[in-house]
Amino acid sequence: MDVFHFEVIQLLIKKQVGMMENYELVIGLEVHVELSTESKLFCGCSTRFGAEPNTQVCPVCSGMPGTLPVLNKKAVESAVKAASALGCGVEEVSIFARKNYFYPDLPKNYQISQYERPIASDGFLMLDGRKIRIKRVHMEEDAGKLIHSAGESGPSYVDLNRSGIPLIEIVTEPDLKSSSEAETFLNNLKRILEYLEISDCNMEEGSLRCDANISVRPRGESRLGVKTEIKNMNSFKAVRKAIDYEAARQVSILSKNGRISQETRLWNESIQVTEGMRSKEEAHDYRYFPDPDLMPVYVTGQMCREITESIGELPLERKERFVREYGLSEYDASSLTSRKKVADYYEKVVSGKINPKAAANWIMGDLMALLKEHKTEIDSSPVLPGYMAELLSFTEDGRITGTTAKDVLSECFATGICPGDIVREKNLLQINDQDLITGTIREVLENNGKAVADYRNGREQAVGFLVGQIMRKTGGKANPAIVRDTLLKALKEM
Ligand SMILES: [Zn+2]
Incomplete structure (x- = not known):
C-alpha cells in the first residue's frame, strides 16, 4: 500500500467530520448493456452465455476478410425500446461507424459502433423526483474475451463467443452528485431494462457494465473540475466504492494545491483502490469513420410508434x-x-x-x-x-x-x-371444536400443576407457557383465539 493510498483512506475516515464537505462531486455514467437477442448483431451466431470457447463463431464475427455484416433487426428494436423508455428522441437515420484500435480480442481491428449519429439522444431517468439527463443511446458490437492462465508467465487465450453480441451504450450527462445516487440510478435503470425484457442485466456475466466519469470542484464553483474515467467495476457495490475512493483521492490532491490529470483509471477490487491506466496524452485516437459495409439504420415514425406502444x-x-x-x-x-x-x-x-x-x-x-x-x-x-x-x-x-x-x-x-x-x-384443518379444545386444556392443566400455581400467584407468563403446551398437543392446529379464551376461563374457574 503506498503512502498516497493511506492518505485517501484517512480522508474517507475524515469524511464524517467534514473534510469532504467543502467539495462537490460530479458524476456521469456510461452503461453498456448486452441485449438478449437470440443471435449476434451482424451474423446468425448464438449469443448464449457459458458455451465452450469459440463454439459460437463464424467468419463474420471472427473478422475474416471479405465477409459482410448483416444488421439484426431485433437488436435495433430493442435499442429503440430502451431509448423510448428513457424518453429519448429516436433518430430516423443513424449511422454505424468503425472505431479503430488494436487488441487481441478484436479480430477486425475495429469495433462497429455509432459515433456522430447515434440511434437516440436527449432522454432522462427520474431519480427521487429529479431528472437525470441521458445524453445518448447508441448501438455497438461487443468484443471477444481474453482468458489469462493463472500465474505470470502462462499463455493467454482468445474466446470469440462474445465477439459481435449486440450492446447498447447509455451515456448520462454529469448530473449525479454522490456514489449512492449513482448506485440508485443503476438500480432504477436495471429495473427498466428488465421490464422491457431486452437484457438479463446480469452483472456477473457481464451483461451490464458501467464506467464512471468523476470530477470534484469546490462547493459553489460553477466550472467543472478535471475528470477521470473509472473502469473495471463489476458490481453496483464496486461502483459506489470506486466513486467514493476516487472522489477522496481527487479531494486529497486538490486540498494540497495539486492538479488532477485527466486519465483512465481501473478499479482494483482486491485492494479497493483506483489505479492509473492511461493518461489523456496516451489516449486512443480511434479514427472513427462511417462503416462502408453497412447502410444507415432507418427507423420510421411508424416503427417507432409501434415499439413505443408495445412498452407496457x-x-x-x-x-x-x-x-x-x-x-x-x-x-x-x-x-x-x-x-x-x-x-x-x-x-x-x-x-x-x-x-x-x-x-x-x-x-x-x-x-x-x-x-x-x-x-x-x-x-x-x-x-x-x-x-x-x-x-x-x-x-x-x-x-x-x-x-x-x-x-x-x-x-x-x-x-x-x-x-x-x-x-x-395430512389432516391439518384447524381445530375449532370447542369440546376437543376444552378436553385438551383440562389434560394440560392436570399435568402442569406448577404453571397453574404460578398463574395463581400472579405470574401472567404462565398463560403463554400453557397455550404453548396446548398447541403442541394439537400439532399446532387448534384455533389460537379459542384456546386462549377457553384457557383463561378455565383458570378463573379453578
Ligand atoms: Zn458469427
Whole structure:
C-alpha cells in the first residue's frame, strides 16, 4: 500500500467530520448493456452465455476478410425500446461507424459502433423526483474475451463467443452528485431494462457494465473540475466504492494545491483502490469513420410508434398503481415491483380475491426465503401463483392456522403438491371444536400443576407457557383465539 493510498483512506475516515464537505462531486455514467437477442448483431451466431470457447463463431464475427455484416433487426428494436423508455428522441437515420484500435480480442481491428449519429439522444431517468439527463443511446458490437492462465508467465487465450453480441451504450450527462445516487440510478435503470425484457442485466456475466466519469470542484464553483474515467467495476457495490475512493483521492490532491490529470483509471477490487491506466496524452485516437459495409439504420415514425406502444407499464408506474389499487405501503409496492416477474407473480395471486397485504407479506417473506434458500427464480417456483392463492384463502377463512400454513408452504415448495391436497392428506384443518379444545386444556392443566400455581400467584407468563403446551398437543392446529379464551376461563374457574 503506498503512502498516497493511506492518505485517501484517512480522508474517507475524515469524511464524517467534514473534510469532504467543502467539495462537490460530479458524476456521469456510461452503461453498456448486452441485449438478449437470440443471435449476434451482424451474423446468425448464438449469443448464449457459458458455451465452450469459440463454439459460437463464424467468419463474420471472427473478422475474416471479405465477409459482410448483416444488421439484426431485433437488436435495433430493442435499442429503440430502451431509448423510448428513457424518453429519448429516436433518430430516423443513424449511422454505424468503425472505431479503430488494436487488441487481441478484436479480430477486425475495429469495433462497429455509432459515433456522430447515434440511434437516440436527449432522454432522462427520474431519480427521487429529479431528472437525470441521458445524453445518448447508441448501438455497438461487443468484443471477444481474453482468458489469462493463472500465474505470470502462462499463455493467454482468445474466446470469440462474445465477439459481435449486440450492446447498447447509455451515456448520462454529469448530473449525479454522490456514489449512492449513482448506485440508485443503476438500480432504477436495471429495473427498466428488465421490464422491457431486452437484457438479463446480469452483472456477473457481464451483461451490464458501467464506467464512471468523476470530477470534484469546490462547493459553489460553477466550472467543472478535471475528470477521470473509472473502469473495471463489476458490481453496483464496486461502483459506489470506486466513486467514493476516487472522489477522496481527487479531494486529497486538490486540498494540497495539486492538479488532477485527466486519465483512465481501473478499479482494483482486491485492494479497493483506483489505479492509473492511461493518461489523456496516451489516449486512443480511434479514427472513427462511417462503416462502408453497412447502410444507415432507418427507423420510421411508424416503427417507432409501434415499439413505443408495445412498452407496457414501467416499474415506477407499476409501483404507484400497486399503492393505489392494492392499498400497499410505498415500501411493499417498491419491493414487489422491483422485478417484473415478482410483480407478475403477485398480481396472479391477488387476482384470486386474496387480501393484498397478506399476499405481499407471504410472497416477500416466506416464499422469497424459500426461493433464496433453493436458489430458484420466482417464475420457476414449485409454488405456483394459484397454489399461493389457495394457501392464503385457507388462512384467511381460518381453515388452517398461520403455523400450519408455513409448514404447508414448505411442503408445497418441496413436492409441488397443491396446498389443498396437503391439508386434506395430512389432516391439518384447524381445530375449532370447542369440546376437543376444552378436553385438551383440562389434560394440560392436570399435568402442569406448577404453571397453574404460578398463574395463581400472579405470574401472567404462565398463560403463554400453557397455550404453548396446548398447541403442541394439537400439532399446532387448534384455533389460537379459542384456546386462549377457553384457557383463561378455565383458570378463573379453578
Ligand atoms: Zn458469427
